[in-house]
Amino acid sequence: MEVESIFNTSYNNIEVIIVDNASVDQSHKKCKEKFDKIRLIENKQNFGYCEGNNVGIREAKGQFVVILNPDTIVEPNCITELISAYEKYGDGLYQPKIISLYEKNILQSTGNMLHLFGFGFARDKGVPDSLQRNDIEQIGYASGTCLFTSQKVLNKVGLLDSFLFLYHDDLDLGWRAAHLGIKSYYVPFAKIHHAESYSLKWSSKKFYWLERNRKYCILTHYSKDTYKKIRPYLMQIEFMIWLFYFSKGFLGTKIRAELNIRKNKKHILEKYQELESKKIISDSELVKTFPDEIFVPKNVSGSIG
Template sequence: MSQENQPLVSIIIVNYNAGDLLINGIRSILNSNYQNLEIIIVDNVSTDNSHKKCKEEFKDVKLIENKINLGYCDGNNIGIQNANGEYIVIMNPDTIVEPEWLEELFKAHDEFGEGIYQPKILSLNEKGILQSTGNMIHLFGFGFSRDVGIVDKNQRNKIEKIGYAAGTCLFTSANTIKKIGLLDSFIFLYHDDVDFGWRGAQLGISSYFVPKSIIYHVKSYTLQWGAKKFFWLERNRKYCILTHYSKETIAKMKFTLFLTDVLVWLAYISKGFLMAKINAEREIRKNRDIIKKRQKELEDKKIISDLELIKTFPDAISISDNSGGRGSEFFNSMIVKLSKKAKKTLLS
């Protein structure tokens, strides 16, 4: 595809003290084979001046400086609202791309049509180690990356449907975002991509993994696996359950959801994150009216039923060992049993 025929792609990067990772990432993007790009950096009040250094080095970058930290979701939403591209990429600042990454995403889009696409994501610091070959939604609201932590042997070498595209690098059209809607402001960060892909699936818009598109990612350069991260993950997991499922679906799953919650409580207590779980529960209860309103909005827009989507959800979850043990063998085996039990009730 010649540059004259290349549609404009707006690449949105939300930055918060990413340091040299941001500059290295922009440099790799500018070395892409695909050249008709608009790069938008949305800075969430960084104190390391990484955004200003980046603007000094790359004059054509569009810099938007927020007055307060708006989080990942609204940071990206501001970028989307200021984007001119026919296509949109949401990308983390701690990523490096291969030169052909965007061309491969376009090839996939040309073949499969409207959808949400993600590349193969490899670790930037651990050579040949996978971070994601596509992300999946679990019945109980967990989102997880396939093949995380294993050696890349090109195991998955075909474009295929997945549960949702990782927010680390997400490619779609501006028109698709209009249909699905912006990222959910309530979520703030973590699980934003689960929510976005789930909403897309409810509208019949699939997500895809593109193995020939390759990027490298540091992973969690701001929040490592700790209490704060677990708080956001659990708060937003429960938010997704309560907003994406119908009242009827939740009622049928009530017992298995309760047992899953017991498992999560035990996992958080065992890792010393009891207050993170308590605070997550408090946040959900405090925002019941917001959740109720959002659930109705999504239910009214839904084209694909809960039961149709649930059939595509895997029973097992896959979480790296450094996540604090939530992906332990015992936890996962119990989740598999509960998932199968819930599906039997729902689909019978």
């Protein structure tokens, strides 16, 4: 994270909290030495991305919260624009325009979208930043790369689900919020630049968390009736996913994801019951907002095809 970019924003009434998840390098301490206004929290173990962020959120004292990835640069007016959008549209989850740090004017996300089968994808990823998306608009869910909301909303929706550990946490949060009637928004004039970590790119570890957490979200968010209706289609998708994992040499990864879901079926049932009891917006209403297709840009599909 370019911490200096945060302190250089036009909105200066901020509190910066860095949570270190028992990392082996000393980068967090160097940040603290350079910027004494930072609040540094050092976890004694790696709690994962989700619970690591939750630790920081619980310590935050402000009305608003920004969850921000460490490999980002924030443009000066970003936070001001996000607050302005919140004040206009009300309780919700908000994200800025996310632009590649290394490929200038190449988009990474103009809002994330949720698919019927539990897949999440970044709209306009890999596309030149020439699209005329100049209006604040509703999206499937706000990207966890930079997610803005209020403590009030988090008190209603809950924090990030620590069971997920890594990946799909933003999708799950947005899905939970949507069932409570709380919308997610894209704010085009708020901008950040994201390096995007390649350390887990197409790795067995990444595929494990993505698939395990996708299944978890499907099993906890859909009612039994909805699941029964979409199950025939899910089975077709499952067959294709198994083929994909096999073709990429990740068959063992898929098996481990499935075994973990079965191992945690008690927790999944409890989570399902909790979410089902809180629903205000039905599955049938929410599914109407889902896209019919998943957009995969050529530069991404080429790297996995």
